[in-house]
Amino acid sequence: MLEFAKFLKKAPVYILIILCALSALFPLYYMFVTAFKSQTEFYDNPFGIPLKPTLENIINVMVEKQFYKYLLNTILLTVVSTLIAIIVSVFASFAYAKKRFKGRDTCFNLTIGLTSVPAIVVLVPLYAVLAKLGMLNTYFGTSLVYAGFMLPFCVFVLTSFFKTIDNEIIDAAKVDGCSEISLIARIFIPLSKPALITLFIIDGLWVWNELLIALLLLQDNDKRTLVVQLGLFQGRYVYSPTLIMAGSLFVGLPMIIIYLIGQKYFVKGLTSGAIK
Amino acid sequence: MGANNESKYTNKVKKNFGAFYIAPSIILLVFVYVYPITRVIRDSFYRFSGGVVTYIGFDNYLHLILRDQNSRVAVMNNLKLLGAIPILLITSLVFAFLFYEGVKGGKVYQAIIFIPKVISIVVVGIVFSYLLRTTGLINHFLELINLDFLRIDWLGDRRIAIYSIMLTFVWKELGFGIMLFHARLVTLDESVLDASKVDGANWYQRFIHVIIPQLKGIISFFIIYHVMIVFAWIFAYVYIISGGGPGSATTVLELEIYKWAFERNLRGFASALAVMLIAGVFILIFFQHMVRRKGEE
Numbered sequence: 001m002l003e004f005a006k007f008l009k010k011a012p013v014y015i016l017i018i019l020c021a022l023s024a025l026f027p028l029y030y031m032f033v034t035a036f037k038s039q040t041e042f043y044d045n046p047f048g049i050p051l052k053p054t055l056e057n058i059i060n061v062m063v064e065k066q067f068y069k070y071l072l073n074t075i076l077l078t079v080v081s082t083l084i085a086i087i088v089s090v091f092a093s094f095a096y097a098k099k100r101f102k103g104r105d106t107c108f109n110l111t112i113g114l115t116s117v118p119a120i121v122v123l124v125p126l127y128a129v130l131a132k133l134g135m136l137n138t139y140f141g142t143s144l145v146y147a148g149f150m151l152p153f154c155v156f157v158l159t160s161f162f163k164t165i166d167n168e169i170i171d172a173a174k175v176d177g178c179s180e181i182s183l184i185a186r187i188f189i190p191l192s193k194p195a196l197i198t199l200f201i202i203d204g205l206w207v208w209n210e211l212l213i214a215l216l217l218l219q220d221n222d223k224r225t226l227v228v229q230l231g232l233f234q235g236r237y238v239y240s241p242t243l244i245m246a247g248s249l250f251v252g253l254p255m256i257i258i259y260l261i262g263q264k265y266f267v268k269g270l271t272s273g274a275i276k
Numbered sequence: 277m278g279a280n281n282e283s284k285y286t287n288k289v290k291k292n293f294g295a296f297y298i299a300p301s302i303i304l305l306v307f308v309y310v311y312p313i314t315r316v317i318r319d320s321f322y323r324f325s326g327g328v329v330t331y332i333g334f335d336n337y338l339h340l341i342l343r344d345q346n347s348r349v350a351v352m353n354n355l356k357l358l359g360a361i362p363i364l365l366i367t368s369l370v371f372a373f374l375f376y377e378g379v380k381g382g383k384v385y386q387a388i389i390f391i392p393k394v395i396s397i398v399v400v401g402i403v404f405s406y407l408l409r410t411t412g413l414i415n416h417f418l419e420l421i422n423l424d425f426l427r428i429d430w431l432g433d434r435r436i437a438i439y440s441i442m443l444t445f446v447w448k449e450l451g452f453g454i455m456l457f458h459a460r461l462v463t464l465d466e467s468v469l470d471a472s473k474v475d476g477a478n479w480y481q482r483f484i485h486v487i488i489p490q491l492k493g494i495i496s497f498f499i500i501y502h503v504m505i506v507f508a509w510i511f512a513y514v515y516i517i518s519g520g521g522p523g524s525a526t527t528v529l530e531l532e533i534y535k536w537a538f539e540r541n542l543r544g545f546a547s548a549l550a551v552m553l554i555a556g557v558f559i560l561i562f563f564q565h566m567v568r569r570k571g572e573e
Contacts, residue, residue, distance in 0.1 A: 013374055021388045027403045047413055092301035101294030114309050116557055118508030120530045121550040124537045125315035148308025151301055209396035211512040227398045231516055234402050252399040259394040263387060271459045
């Protein structure tokens with residue numbers, strides 16, 4: 001009986017939480033079921049579970065509408081830009097955490113301070129600069145821009161992580177004749193694996209989902225990212241919601257799956273900047 | 277980090293060698309931020325038309341502030357969107373506290389609630405634009421429960437549309453807020469909370485008098501962070517859901533800058549508006565530093 005009374009007392013809490021979870025899921029449910037409906041079924045049964053599920057939309061989007069191509073573009077861009085950002089920040093963070101030099105704190109603070117510069121502000125002049133350098137519509141130019149935007153956060157996370165690495169290990173390695181570069185490669189990088197994985201995931205997530213920079217810097221049909229293509233797609237196929245939802249699913253699902261696998265990295269990474 | 281953290285090793289290293297390690301990052305930052313920012317400030321004093329560039333002093337600024345209806349609407353819309361922040365703050369705090377107090381299967385619910393944060397704004401925007409249209413789910417639901425009179429054209433009505441964008445924003449960000457506060461709550465000292473329980477404080481009292489005061493720091497971070505998003509990273513929502521329309525009813529600063537620069541091809545106006553945006557953001561950061569410093573004293 002006592003258990004039941006306890007349960008009753010907590011019932012409103014559960015109702016609230018279940019409602020919250022349902023409202024988080026519903027739009028995704030809608031996207032999911034619509035993607036598997038035929039056009040006719042969508043109009044007869046707009047919100048229910050598909051009675052005659054079809055893969056037609058998904059295949060159409062992937063093959064005919066060439067989403068496989070934009071998927072490859074997105075993967076390439078995400079990997080290259082994230083790698084640039086992380087490699088550059090590993091070196092910078094090593095110096096910020098373990099070395100003394102003139103202007104160290106100033107450079108560090110300026111780097112972190114740039115986190116909050118809105119993308120659109122720098123994109124207005126940057127677009128002209130990249131056009132002049134012939135780097136518009138190139139993955140190299142765009143990756144550099146993405147890497148620049150990710151850099152402050154990477155440096156912030158890695159510097160605070162590197163600071164926790166014991167100086168005695170460094171001294172011992174030095175005595176053994178270890179050069180600084182191999183010190184970074186053999187000690188710092190392996191020790192900070194969790195931080196590096198977190199950064200790779202958080203930065204990758206951001207590039208994968210980012211619209212504005214990709215929209216401006218990669219306009220060629222052959223270079224576009226998934227998200228940009230999906231935005232155009234939405235305007236072009238207004239009258240086939242099933243197709244648009246299939247496209248949305250194609251863009252959204254990979255991140256949901258990766259999130260469900262590496263959940264702790266996502267939550268830790270996205271909340272870590274604030275807790276510290 | 278003070279001197280006590282630096283070992284013999286750090287002292288022995290050649291003093292200026294560190295510059296070599298940070299050089300790539302500095303070059304990248306100059307390319308992406310520093311040079312473009314100086315450039316945007318310079319450009320804001322020029323008129324770019326038909327390939328001719330003329331110095332015109334503050335004319336771009338004066339025109340935008342005094343005569344341009346759209347930028348005024350944009351600022352108002354950014355301000356309206358700030359309304360999402362108290363909603364997000366209160367809802368996330370309450371749910372974070374519920375999870376903290378312990379709920380069966382809490383981990384599963386938390387995992388679900390966080391999903392919107394990992395999906396692209398473009399996907400979210402597209403799905404919501406379907407749910408919100410006149411024949412969309414929300415109106416369908418209102419019909420089902422006989423509230424027909426509440427049926428609204430959520431995206432077509434000039435007065436309502438910006439709030440539909442706000443709703444989408446809240447949906448996407450809520451899980452993050454809950455996780456953020458929950459992550460902070462679990463690091464708190466439990467003894468105070470336990471003591472208040474022994475003293476017979478009820479749920480509401482514990483929440484207001486014990487939990488909230490201990491979260492002050494993170495709450496102020498949460499507010500500043502979201503103010504920044506509303507002013508500086510809201511572009512994708514508006515671009516996808518409404519394109520700024522109907523008319524210019526849902527335009528925001530970022531979208532106006534985008535239109536001046538890349539649709540109307542008037543970079544002078546775009547730059548001036550961009551300078552005003554970044555000035556606003558920096559004032560905000562300065563304000564945050566003041567608050568934080570006060571908190572630390």
